[in-house]
Amino acid sequence: MASEQMAGGADAGGPAPPAPPARPLDAVDQDILRMLQADGRASIRSVAERVHVSRANAYARINRLVEDGVIRGFGARVDHERAGQGTSAYITLKIVQNSWRTVRERLRQLPGAAHIALVGGDFDVLLLVHTPDNRALRELVLTRLQAIPEVLSTRTLLVFEEEDLEPPG
Known part of the structure; x- marks a missing residue:
């Protein structure tokens, strides 16, 4: 899964190192971001298939988005009321x-x-x-x-x- 494979690249605690300068995102990067926002648990394979690139290309792009600080992490969307925070x-x-x-x-x-x-x-x-x-x-x-x-x-x-x-x- 993308979240498991990418988790090692994002630092969950402490201050983050300075991000490199922003690079323009192409249409494939934008599609990957939309897909991961909708389902942060999507596998590299499913991301690659949906955006029509190889698995290696999808993996490299997601890694770059994490390293560039575009993707700050992977998480769960919580229903606060059901979680006791009503x-x-x-x-x-x-x-x-x-x-x-x-x-x-x-x-x-x-x-x-x-x-x-x-x-x-x-x-x-x-x-x-x-x-x-x-x-x-x-x-x-x-x-x-x-x-x-x-x-x-x-x-x-x-x-x-x-x-x-x-x-x-």
């Missing part, structure tokens, strides 16, 4: 100027943190979290987030329904 929220944060790196490190350690983004606009950081229930969300916001000295304010947007968009194809 409450999701986007939390906006205003933070002390020039404290992004410190805040980011603290946010990475939060249980249930799924996505962290430094953004421009009315707030500085957008954080997506998944928690077991509203009580756990309340604890996360009021006890953990607001205890970070560089966090000036938070606003919580409760997610009622969500859907991961599938790549076209």
